[in-house]
Amino acid sequence: MSKQSIHIGKSIVLIGFMGVGKTSIGKALAEQMSRPFIDIDLEIEETFDMATTAIFDTYGEAVFRNKEKELINQHCQTPGRVISLGGGAFLQEEVKQQCMENALVIFLEMGWDAWQERIPEIIDTRPILQNKSIEEIKALYEARQQVYADYHIRVNVDTLQIDEAAQNIIKSLHQLTN
Numbered sequence: 001m002s003k004q005s006i007h008i009g010k011s012i013v014l015i016g017f018m019g020v021g022k023t024s025i026g027k028a029l030a031e032q033m034s035r036p037f038i039d040i041d042l043e044i045e046e047t048f049d050m051a052t053t054a055i056f057d058t059y060g061e062a063v064f065r066n067k068e069k070e071l072i073n074q075h076c077q078t079p080g081r082v083i084s085l086g087g088g089a090f091l092q093e094e095v096k097q098q099c100m101e102n103a104l105v106i107f108l109e110m111g112w113d114a115w116q117e118r119i120p121e122i123i124d125t126r127p128i129l130q131n132k133s134i135e136e137i138k139a140l141y142e143a144r145q146q147v148y149a150d151y152h153i154r155v156n157v158d159t160l161q162i163d164e165a166a167q168n169i170i171k172s173l174h175q176l177t178n
């Protein structure tokens, strides 16, 4: 398949644990492929006009997850986009199925050693990490790897810069569709 046909094809969905770089890599990928970029967390925050932590505190996780499902189902069926999901989106089986059927799912994988260095950067904005010990966070990280077991392409981002990760994804997309 040529770059042109990838360009007009299915949307690309980025999954992976919190803080692995889904938003920054998604933006770079969208730019390199000249596609519109959608960040689902940002869309949820704009809908409620609140930060994610405030949505969890005010309405609870279930309300956040419902809006997340609604927005992802809508966006992943529209071709030609790059869409970054929140790290918990694939906890919902329907979301996983919709994305696997309608889009190309890219799992951004990061090993625990590389990931734990990011904790100080992300902890304040991730309600799911708050009030947890490092052991509890590691258990969550491990449990979540099962959640990301369905994908079309996996890219390990332990040592990749943002643009390198985007290039790597484009290369893998060509291999997948050739």
Ligand code: S3P
Pocket: 016, 017, 018, 019, 022, 041, 052, 085, 086, 087, 088, 089, 125, 126, 127, 128
């Ligand atoms: C969550 C991940 C977050 C955000 C919310 C819940 C999760 O997105 O959707 O805080 O359950 O893993 P990022 O993966 O972009 O941090």
